[in-house]
Amino acid sequence: MLSLSTRRRPLSPPAPDSTVPEGRGPARRRPAGRTDPPARHRWISPLALLLTWQAGSAVGLIPERLLPGPSTIAATGLELLRDGTLLPAIGTSLQRVLIGFGIGAAAGTVLAVATGLSRWGENLLDPPMQMLRTLPIFGLIPLFILWFGIGELPKVALVVIAVVIPLYVNTYAGIRGVDARFHEVARVVGLGRAGTLRHVVLPGALPNLLVGLRLSLGSAWLALIVAEQINVDEGLGFMINSAREFLRTDIVVFGLIVYSLLGLATDSLVRLLERKALVWRRGLRP
Amino acid sequence: MAPRTATLTTAGEAAAVRGVHKAFDGRTVLDDLDLTIVEGEFVALLGRSGSGKSTLLRLLAGLDLEHGGDVGTADSVMVAFQEPRLLPWKKVGANVVLGLDTDDPRGRASSALGEVGLAGHADAWPATLSGGEAQRASLARALVRDPGLLLLDEPFGALDALTRATMHDLVLRLWEQHRPGVLLVTHDVDEALQLADRALVLTDGRISWESAIDLERPRHRQDPRLLDLRTEILAELGVDMNGTP
Numbered sequence: 423m424l425s426l427s428t429r430r431r432p433l434s435p436p437a438p439d440s441t442v443p444e445g446r447g448p449a450r451r452r453p454a455g456r457t458d459p460p461a462r463h464r465w466i467s468p469l470a471l472l473l474t475w476q477a478g479s480a481v482g483l484i485p486e487r488l489l490p491g492p493s494t495i496a497a498t499g500l501e502l503l504r505d506g507t508l509l510p511a512i513g514t515s516l517q518r519v520l521i522g523f524g525i526g527a528a529a530g531t532v533l534a535v536a537t538g539l540s541r542w543g544e545n546l547l548d549p550p551m552q553m554l555r556t557l558p559i560f561g562l563i564p565l566f567i568l569w570f571g572i573g574e575l576p577k578v579a580l581v582v583i584a585v586v587i588p589l590y591v592n593t594y595a596g597i598r599g600v601d602a603r604f605h606e607v608a609r610v611v612g613l614g615r616a617g618t619l620r621h622v623v624l625p626g627a628l629p630n631l632l633v634g635l636r637l638s639l640g641s642a643w644l645a646l647i648v649a650e651q652i653n654v655d656e657g658l659g660f661m662i663n664s665a666r667e668f669l670r671t672d673i674v675v676f677g678l679i680v681y682s683l684l685g686l687a688t689d690s691l692v693r694l695l696e697r698k699a700l701v702w703r704r705g706l707r708p
Numbered sequence: 709m710a711p712r713t714a715t716l717t718t719a720g721e722a723a724a725v726r727g728v729h730k731a732f733d734g735r736t737v738l739d740d741l742d743l744t745i746v747e748g749e750f751v752a753l754l755g756r757s758g759s760g761k762s763t764l765l766r767l768l769a770g771l772d773l774e775h776g777g778d779v780g781t782a783d784s785v786m787v788a789f790q791e792p793r794l795l796p797w798k799k800v801g802a803n804v805v806l807g808l809d810t811d812d813p814r815g816r817a818s819s820a821l822g823e824v825g826l827a828g829h830a831d832a833w834p835a836t837l838s839g840g841e842a843q844r845a846s847l848a849r850a851l852v853r854d855p856g857l858l859l860l861d862e863p864f865g866a867l868d869a870l871t872r873a874t875m876h877d878l879v880l881r882l883w884e885q886h887r888p889g890v891l892l893v894t895h896d897v898d899e900a901l902q903l904a905d906r907a908l909v910l911t912d913g914r915i916s917w918e919s920a921i922d923l924e925r926p927r928h929r930q931d932p933r934l935l936d937l938r939t940e941i942l943a944e945l946g947v948d949m950n951g952t953p
Contacts, residue, residue: 606771607793610786611807611849621806625797702797702833 490672495679498672507661512680514657515646518574519688522581523642527635529582530589534631538597539623548594555587560648567652577649584645588637596630597623629703632696636689643685722747722782722857722889723768729776730763730913737763738775739913745857747782748887752900755910756945761893764910765859768891782856782889786849788863792842794834794849801830804849820852821845823885824878840871844878851886858888864899876902880925897941901934902927909944917944 472492478484479491486494502508533551536543559580566576600623608618624631650659658677665673718724723745730738737760745751755761766772767779769787794803801817810816818830824844834842843863850858860879864872880903883890894900900907901921909917919937927934 603789603791603793604795607789607795608807609771610769611853613807617807621798622795625795628797702835 487669487671490675495672495676498670499676499679502661502673502676508680511656511658511661512684515650515659516684518577518649518657519581519642519646519684522578522646523585523639525578526582526585526638526642527589530586530634530638531593531631533586534590534593534597534627535619535623538594538627539619551587551590554583555591559583559587559645563649563652572653577646577654580645580649581642584641585638588641589631589634592634592637593627593631596627596634599630600626628699632692632699635695636692639688639692640685643681643688647681720747721745721780722749723891724780725764725768725777726780727777728764728767728779730760730767730772730774737913738767740777741914743908743915745889745891747856747889750883750890750892750903750905752892752894752904752907753910754894754897754900754907754941754945757895759910760913761910762861765861765891765893768857769859784853784855785857785859786851786853786855786888787859787861788843788846788850790862790865792834792839792846794837794842794845796834798834799830800826800832800834800837800845803834804830804845804852806849808853816852817848820848823851823882824848840867840875843867843875847879847882851882851888854886855888858883858890860890860892860894862894864896865894872899877926879903897938897945898929900941901937902929907937907941909941911944917941 475484475489476492479486479489479494484491490498499508533547537547537551538544562580562583563576566579570576570579604622604626605618608622613621647659650657651663654660654663658680662674662677665671665677721744723743725741725743728738728741729736741760741764743764753761753764763772765787767775768781769785770781794800795806798806801814801821804817804820805813808816814830818827821827821830824847826841826844826848829837829841829845834845837845843866846863864875867875876899890904892900892903902925904921906918906920908915911917917940919940921934921937923931923933
């Protein structure tokens with residue numbers, strides 16, 4: 423037999439968890455005595471690499487013919503900007519990517535919604551999309567040249583295909599991953615098909631859609647770079663290819679840097695979009 | 709509104725279930741079940757897990773349309789689920805008025821949130837709410853539509869005891885103001901006895917026991933009439949009373 427004697431505690435402060443029925447948890451704390459190194463340290467190793475490269479070129483360890491030093495490349499870049507080669511080339515390439523990306527993104531999203539929301543769509547559309555996915559897209563180049571010639575069309579078409587696939591796969595998975603319990607909420611409050619799509623399905627799939635968007639932007643640039651190797655007479659690829667013929671390694675390297683900066687810029691745009699669109703994930707108040 | 713197989717309620721009824729049969733893969737869950745909830749009546753449905761209580765609630769909510777017999781409900785039926793199920797990508801206020809046809813969604817949302825003690829939380833993200841707050845927002849979402857039938861699917865099960873007691877008071881107050889017919893599905897006998905006008909026990913797909921609870925609210929836990937009912941219900945649920953204080 424248990425004897426339960428209740429004793430009143432003399433003036434001790436109340437146990438914190440017994441007085442807070444609905445309070446929020448304490449703020450997360452980092453373990454005592456540890457501080458993360460500041461983020462600016464991330465600049466150290468790239469700068470060191472750059473300096474080593476510059477020094478190696480200056481003392482002749484790295485042959486100028488194979489890889490010019492950073493200062494030479496920077497000077498070349500400035501020169502290309504000044505003589506009016508660079509900006510039109512960037513414009514042309516950017517235009518190809520944006521047109522291809524726009525068409526591909528729209529098609530990928532529409533296809534994902536159609537397959538994600540209906541059994542009919544899934545049965546009819548998903549198999550060909552999965553087939554397309556396994557196809558090596560760069561293997562399509564000869565076919566595209568035969569079909570579309572050597573103008574802008576085959577290049578844009580290649581970008582479209584490169585964009586559609588990752589966006590479709592991710593968005594489709596996102597739509598299917600929306601919690602079935604939220605669909606029940608939609609039914610109970612009487613949202614129709616369009617309302618459910620707008621308030622439940624698309625926002626629920628948005629995190630995946632944005633991941634797909636970033637992946638597809640990456641593969642859009644990749645597809646463009648490959649497409650621009652063949653039969654071009656303008657754009658960054660043309661600039662790089664003509665430089666190769668004149669053994670201008672500096673222009674080739676500079677062109678590659680421009681490609682990666684452009685890729686970085688578009689990626690940052692999507693990340694910015696991600697931060698804006700997914701505030702609810704971190705539970706921040708606006 | 710979700711489609712319904714039949715709207716058979718006559719005037720004065722919030723829900724009318726007639727000869728309902730439901731089986732999953734040949735296993736009978738609801739067996740020729742009858743149940744009537746009159747307008748404004750608070751009914752508690754008890755049962756062991758697997759007794760079919762949640763299945764019955766889903767039929768009444770129109771979330772499961774494949775069954776035998778007739779299920780009729782008031783025109784507007786709302787559910788507060790076991791988990792709050794607030795859409796995490798919509799602010800609390802937008803969750804409350806989700807799908808509501810109104811000229812003043814903000815005003816409706818904040819007055820509904822005020823009723824459940826969450827005034828000023830309309831612009832918060834659901835992720836910032838505590839469990840009790842989220843469950844209250846879910847109640848606001850149900851009540852802002854003034855339902856004729858309110859289905860509560862163990863909505864207090866996941867809350868701590870103190871929060872649950874506060875929620876009981878809140879639900880009673882809201883019920884007295886809005887007067888929907890209520891079906892509260894629960895496994896907590898004391899909860900049923902504190903809140904309901906009538907308690908039912910579901911056993912093997914049939915209502916095996918029922919009793920009116922004709923006592924004034926608020927009810928005292930130690931009221932001998934409640935204790936008698938409690939013993940009866942526990943016996944019906946197959947709980948051995950020897951050994952429990």
